[in-house]
Amino acid sequence: MSKKDKFLASAQKHLERGSLEKALSDYQKAAEEDPKDTRVWLKIAEIQIKRNRKEEARDVYLKTAEIYTDQGFFQRAVAVYKNLLKLTPGFVDAHFKLADLFRQLGLLSDAMQQYELAAGVYQKLGKVSEAMGAMRRIVDLNPEHVLARIKLAEAASQAGLKDEAVKSFRLAAEQLKAQGRTDEFLRVAERLLTHAPTDxxxxxxxxxxxxxxxxxxxxxxxxxxxxxxxxxxxxxxxxxxxxxxxxxxxxxxxxxxxxxxxxxxxxxxxxxxxxxxxxxxxxxxxxxxxxxxxxxxxxxxxxxxxxxxxxxxxxxxxxxxVPQFLIPRESSxxxxxxxxxxxxISTGQGRSPLAPNSTDEVERLLSEADLFIKYNLLDRAVDHVRKVFDLMPDHVGARERLAYTLVQLGRNNEAATQYALLGEQFRYADPARAELYTKQAAATRLGAEDATDATAESGASPEFGMPVTDTSSEILEVDALDAEILEDETSAYAVDAPRSYVPLTDLATQSGLRAEKPPASAGWPPPSEPDPDDWSPPTTEVTLPTFEEFDRVEHTSAEGFSEAALTADLEQVDFFLAEGLSEEAQSLLQDLVARYPRHPALAERLARLRGLEAGAVPQPVPSVASEPLFYAPRAVVASGGQPDAGTHGDLGIAYKEMGLYDAAIKEFRLLAHDPEREIYALAMIGECFEAKGALPEAVIHYKKALNRGGISEKESTQIYFQLGRVFEALGDGKEALYFFEKVARRDPGYADVSARVVRLRGGAPPPPQNPLAGADTDSVNVALDAISGGSNRSRS
Missing domain, CATH: 1.25.40 (Serine Threonine Protein Phosphatase 5, Tetratricopeptide repeat)
Known part of the structure; x- marks a missing residue:
């Protein structure tokens, strides 16, 4: 027996007796005999952890990971670094080394995540220059990652590196413009012009x-x-x-x-x-x-x-x-x-002169159309804008507005027709402008043709990648209420009273600015843009608004490495489940779901996790090494089949409880194909959007559920209450009171509806907490909060 084996045998005996110090001494002697034996080093680290010597254990883990790396066992090195970070969170060197390993494995998305974590640690420590170094690595790793470039620009701005900030903002703006993401381009443009107002x-x-x-x-x-x-x-x-x-x-x-x-x-x-x-x-x-x-x-x-x-x-x-937000109001x-x-104009073009109140009527129609757009009643907005042409057939602003709204509805061919009419209108008077409209018409029509196949498969809007909803037929019992709102709000337009045009979220909470109403003749912004009167020309640093879906990063991992990594992680999940460690299992599953969405192996383990949290006794799990990587769990998918409705519902609930709202929404959309569970699915989609802070979408799906036949009184009462809660969060007291009163008439003891009705009727201030407090945010807004210091934490 060699000396090493003798030391190992002795150490094992000391461990069995609980003599950690003696066992440690023997393992260290064995390591001296064979410094490359990683099993010995891992035993030493384990003992140091039991002795609560975290720094010593960390050093041993570092040494072990380096040995694995030198030997070419990158996956094992990755596992060691992950354990090291669990032992000592925020150890920056481990993040960098882990990122380098991921790069060698081709896992670029994981490498970027480690650099982001390292940058976050440096920022918490106030080490801005070091944080920028990590951010530069992210940009170098994936130059097309727009959000990473914006973060780098913001960090440079905070560090006083104006030139680098301007350069990064400009590159990000160019990328967004090239991708046709105009809304995001404009928001980045605002930040760039804040730093370079003379450009x-x-x-x-x-x-x-x-x-x-x-x-x-x-x-x-x-x-x-x-x-x-x-x-x-x-x-x-x-x-x-x-x-x-x-x-x-x-x-x-x-x-x-x-x-x-x-x-x-x-x-x-x-x-x-x-x-x-x-x-x-x-x-x-x-x-x-x-x-x-x-x-x-x-x-x-x-x-x-x-x-x-x-x-x-x-x-x-x-x-x-120019308009009021630049200089005082124009004279009469x-x-x-x-x-x-x-x-x-009207007379000169051979038409009858407009009646004295025709201009006011046009402004009223456009103001009401703006209101319909605010509540996402796009079809009704289209009808209102069309009425303008009965009074002013050549109203350019109305026709541009109509074209844009049609695009939002996914009716690109109709929108192209409107752009073509604008081009014909300017054909002789302004050929250059006519050419722009003609090109816009062609691009819009081409976009409709290109999106046809994808839309047929996914039901997605070619403009926004979301299902197209016809809200005109989905609004339940709102006509009378709309009339009240229109009477109040459009009359306010005539005197330039304040208007809260926000994407149905609280802009005051979101950006620290109060919203004001524009004059009725103002050009309306698309739903994803703030109203121009809400802002004045930027003179100080402003928080960057939310950017939808900036965080799309292509996962460029090699298939072989992905399978091996997933197998190793599944083994760890099974260990956690077998030991009843639900929090650890959920944390790791959440990471895996983000990396391998809709994988059947994860679905089966999510179901087991739910059973564990419900108090079920953990069952022994088979070895992952012996099971195929891409298999169909017996309880989920039959051989060659698709997940059944119950599986979609279970997955949706699991994703929702883990805060993965987008994944949950996808599952509930599939569940909605089952007529018996459609109402439940739509209500759950509404809850997911509500939790995300996407309140307009929540309203739409709650009302879809209400409009479905066969809805029970209990279900409708619950949805009425949820609608009231959402509108109260939006600051729309009238609409909230309307739905709360419906609930109170049915069941005065339902939740706290009576107190809400009393408060809204009496004009008492709302409770200090947000009715939607606790709503989670998605990863993009979490990243943006890091940029802005958390000042716009109102939606996800």
Whole structure:
């Protein structure tokens, strides 16, 4: 027997007797005989842990992992580093070494996660430069990871490295724009312009994107410094003209367009000058300067019919009075001038003059359409916008709004038609703009064709990747309530009263800003954008709003390594389940579900975990090494079959309890195909969205459940209460009271509904806690909270 074996035998005897010190001494002697024997080192670490010597155990784990790495046993090294981090969480060196191992294994997503954890540790310690080093590794590892680049930019900003912050924000913005993610591009653009307010070229780029989104008010805040820097810049003037026209400020549109015509004429660009003055005549046929310039360029017109007049001086930005969030309210004379111009347009184009109250009616219709959009009643919004064309067939803002809303509904072909009509409308007056609309029409129609197959398979909207919902037929008992809301809110629009246009979440909680109502003529933002009047031009650091689905990272692991890693992790899960360690099992399963979604082996273990938490006795588990990696659990999937409805329900509940709401929603959507469980599935989807903080989606699915036939009184009562709770969280007291009263009439003792009704009727302040307190957040918002310091923690 060798010395090593003697020491090992002696150490084992001491362990059996409980003599840890003597056993440790023998194992250390055995390690001296064979320094590469990892089993001995792991025994030493185990004893050190029992002696509560964590630092010594950590050092032994580090040594063991290095031995495994040198020997090429990377998976074993990974397991050792994971145990080390459980022993000493936040040990940065282990995160870096583990990330390097994952890179060698091709597990890039896991490597990025370790770098993120290392960066988080450094940030908690106030070591910003070290944290930035970890963030740079993430960006180097995956240059297409936009959120990682944004985090790096924010860290650079906090460290005072302005140039690096600007560079990272710019690269992130370029990536988002190239991907067609305009909403996120604009939010990053706001951060970039906060750090580089003199970047006028990028400011114009952002302004153009805002105008395309129908959000001209934001565009004006970006164009003002551009105009101040160079009042004769043609690009700036083109964008100003479009912005003012979108806002319905005809007099300002005329002023800017005429300046464009003059500048083109001075530069000898006669075709462009003629197009600009034709556009002026299209807006105001009585404009003397435009008639004179077009008659000179077209001799067919009689010059004698044109009244000679002096050319107006160059415009200034102060003459192009911009909306309230930039300067004080316009005078009544300016508004009257705009109204007069609108009347002239109608007459000049051969239509009957608009009635004196037609402009007010158009504004009312657009305001009500905005309200319908706020509550996600998109079909009703479309109907309202169409009524505008009975009064003003060529209203550009209304047609742009209609096209955008149709895209949101997934009706891309109809939206393309609207863009094509806009292109035809500007065909002669503004060929460049007409070409933009024509391209937009083609792109929209092409997008509809490309998305057809994918939509047929998944039921997803080609625009947003979510199921298209027809909300017009799903709103239950809301018409009367809508009438009350419209009466209150649209009357408020007329006096510019505050409006809370938010994505049905509390923007004041989310960003620290109070929302205000825009004038009724304002360009409406899409649901994912804040209202422009909610913001003023940024002068200080602002928190970065939520970015939907920034965290999509392609898992580039090699299949062989993935299978081996999963097998090892499943063995550990089985150990936890067998020992009744539910918390440890849940933690590891949550990580595995994120990496291997919908894997049947995980489904079976999730079911066992639920049984364990319910008090069931743990059952012995077979060895994972002997079972096939991709198998169908007998209780879940028959050979060659698909999971049954009960399995989808069980998985959905398991995912929901673990906070994996997106995964839960997918399972409940599949469960909804079972007519007998459809109501339950829709209600659970609503609860998942409510927990995520996606309150509009929660309302939609609760109301879908209410509209299904065969719903019981008990089920409807519960859903009424949940709707009331959601609307109370939104600050919509009337709507909340409506649903709570329905519950109280059925069952006054249901939960705390009586107290809620009394509070809402009496105008008493709401309780200090959020009605939705405890709602979890998704991984992207957790990451964004780390950026903003947790100031916008209201939704996930």
């Amino acid at each position: 006028l070229a990028f400011a114009k780029e952002a302004a153009a994107a805002y105008i395309e989104r129908g959000n001209a008010r934001f565009a004006l805040s970006k164009l003002q410094p551009c105009f101040n820097a160079n009042p004769k810049d043609l690009d700036t003037l083109q964008l100003l003209a479009r912005a003012f026209e979108q806002l319905g400020q005809v007099a300002k549109t005329l002023s800017v367009t005429k300046e464009l015509g003059r500048l083109h004429k001075e530069a000898g660009r006669h075709a462009e000058s003629l197009a600009a003055f034709k556009r002026v005549l299209a807006l105001d046929p009585s404009d003397d300067e435009a008639r004179l310039e077009t008659s000179r360029a077209q001799p067919a017109l009689s010059v004698r019919q044109v009244a000679e007049s002096a050319v107006s001086p160059a415009i200034t930005f102060s003459e192009m009075a 004379s300016t508004v009257a001038a705009v109204g007069a111009s609108s009347s002239e």
